[in-house]
Amino acid sequence: MAVNCSLASVLGVFLVFTLFHNPNTVAGQSIPAVGLFTFGDSNFDAGNKQNFTTANVAQGFWPYGKSRDNPNGKFSDGLIAPDFVAKFMGIPIEIPPVLRLNVNVSRGASFAVADATLLGAPVESWTLTQQIQRFNLMKAGNWNDDFIKKSLFVIYIGANDYLNFTKNNPVADASAQQAFVTSVTNKLKSDITLLSNSGATKFVIQTLAPIGCFPIVRQDYKTGVENCYEPLNDLAKQHNEKIGPMLNDMAAVSSGFQFTVFDFYNVILRRTQSNLSLSYRFLKTNVSCCGVGTHDAYGCGLPNVHSKLCEYQRSYLFYDGRHNTEKAQEQFGHLLFGANPNVIQPMNIRELVTYPAGEPMREVWLPTLSATFQDRHSSSSSSRGYELYTESL
Ligand SMILES: *[C@@H]1O[C@H](CO)[C@@H](O)[C@H](O)[C@H]1NC(C)=O
Ligand SMILES: *[C@@H]1O[C@H](CO)[C@@H](O)[C@H](O)[C@H]1NC(C)=O
Ligand SMILES: *[C@@H]1O[C@H](CO)[C@@H](O)[C@H](O)[C@H]1NC(C)=O
Ligand SMILES: *[C@@H]1O[C@H](CO)[C@@H](O)[C@H](O)[C@H]1NC(C)=O
Ligand SMILES: *[C@@H]1O[C@H](CO)[C@@H](O)[C@H](O)[C@H]1NC(C)=O
Numbered sequence: 001m002a003v004n005c006s007l008a009s010v011l012g013v014f015l016v017f018t019l020f021h022n023p024n025t026v027a028g029q030s031i032p033a034v035g036l037f038t039f040g041d042s043n044f045d046a047g048n049k050q051n052f053t054t055a056n057v058a059q060g061f062w063p064y065g066k067s068r069d070n071p072n073g074k075f076s077d078g079l080i081a082p083d084f085v086a087k088f089m090g091i092p093i094e095i096p097p098v099l100r101l102n103v104n105v106s107r108g109a110s111f112a113v114a115d116a117t118l119l120g121a122p123v124e125s126w127t128l129t130q131q132i133q134r135f136n137l138m139k140a141g142n143w144n145d146d147f148i149k150k151s152l153f154v155i156y157i158g159a160n161d162y163l164n165f166t167k168n169n170p171v172a173d174a175s176a177q178q179a180f181v182t183s184v185t186n187k188l189k190s191d192i193t194l195l196s197n198s199g200a201t202k203f204v205i206q207t208l209a210p211i212g213c214f215p216i217v218r219q220d221y222k223t224g225v226e227n228c229y230e231p232l233n234d235l236a237k238q239h240n241e242k243i244g245p246m247l248n249d250m251a252a253v254s255s256g257f258q259f260t261v262f263d264f265y266n267v268i269l270r271r272t273q274s275n276l277s278l279s280y281r282f283l284k285t286n287v288s289c290c291g292v293g294t295h296d297a298y299g300c301g302l303p304n305v306h307s308k309l310c311e312y313q314r315s316y317l318f319y320d321g322r323h324n325t326e327k328a329q330e331q332f333g334h335l336l337f338g339a340n341p342n343v344i345q346p347m348n349i350r351e352l353v354t355y356p357a358g359e360p361m362r363e364v365w366l367p368t369l370s371a372t373f374q375d376r377h378s379s380s381s382s383s384r385g386y387e388l389y390t391e392s393l
Helices: 007-020 081-088 128-142 145-150 159-168 174-197 215-220 230-253 264-272 326-338 349-354 370-376 380-384
Strands: 036-040 108-110 152-156 202-206 258-262 284-288 316-318
Touching: 036 081, 036 128, 081 326, 081 349, 128 174, 152 174, 152 349, 159 174, 159 230, 174 202, 174 230, 202 230, 202 349, 215 284, 230 258, 230 264, 258 349, 264 284, 264 316, 264 326, 326 349
Parallel strands: 036 108, 036 152, 152 202, 202 258, 284 316
Antiparallel strands: none
């Protein structure tokens, strides 16, 4: 087996990984006391979905929250990426779900809801537009204009639009796909404009994951363990290609509009590649830790499903059929906050949050290959005064 016979090389990879993964956390640069607002779907839902339905939702039950003995409505065995980002920003509490009673939203909140979409009318959920409307309703009573201007608005949404589209249009041709991608990304643009009109100026947009590689998608479309369902990856890629240019345009016409794009697609893809997954310390990346089926991908937490639960969730990239383990979420948190431009560009969150609010950005998002980008920035860590997380490509 590859794992046994190449122990030395695996240890070598770990060593390199460790050397690169050693950023100073604060290094003399103080992070201003601003807020973190998250919008989107189940990935960023801190417990809001529980308020939409009288039925018991799976993510409120064991084994969700297993690692922290706290199934609280998050789709993970513990914390989710925004919780780690909040911690790195010096926010003393986990980002609370806005719909839970008596939560403290003084440093931000999660408006994200499982099943959220950009288009259509999601069942027992909110579109991104509706999430922003809720933000606007709460604004006057909770946050002043200066705080909003300096705070971060992190958005991750769209996967449910493409899953729904593919389910309902299994044989859509290229032009139907392009038309759908255009309507989804146009809607995202108008929603970002809506938030910008509410006073937000600092945006973090996460590209869509390779949806076709989710264990639940591999399982539903019967691709086997080796292959992803490429039609969904193609849609995600088309969507993602539009994000950077769209935000460049928005920054060009509205000075003071600041953004960055987190290349989540490749972050996930790298971790599913058999020649790379071990260097990120994942043994299982194509099947879930919790669930049933060929990829153990369905039904985690559901009362009537006899789910399998893996022994050691930290070996897994995916906790359920489409959401990541806490270990992976912590890696995403580190990358969002402190990665170099081959992962998040033109700035990481540490840089975006300390960048003077209201000023035009000095750099744009570049459609260049990540590898080229890494070379061009190879000296930037030292000039920044701290190490950046990088990823082998
Ligand atoms: C959330 O649900 C609780 C209990 O069902 C309810 O009392 C509360 O008003 C809801 N919150 C919002 C903001 O809708
Ligand atoms: C809310 O949390 C902040 C820290 O984020 C804390 O300073 C403040 O006292 C809290 N407010 C209440 C009412 O608990
Ligand atoms: C899902 O697709 C159907 C068929 O195209 C559409 O009617 C519905 O609005 C979509 N649902 C969402 C939430 O977008
Ligand atoms: C996981 O899937 C990738 C393709 O997405 C494939 O290259 C790899 O071999 C698979 N890993 C395992 C352990 O089957
Ligand atoms: C890993 O495999 C992929 C194809 O699955 C290939 O494109 C890539 O160059 C490989 N990376 C390394 C570091 O060997």
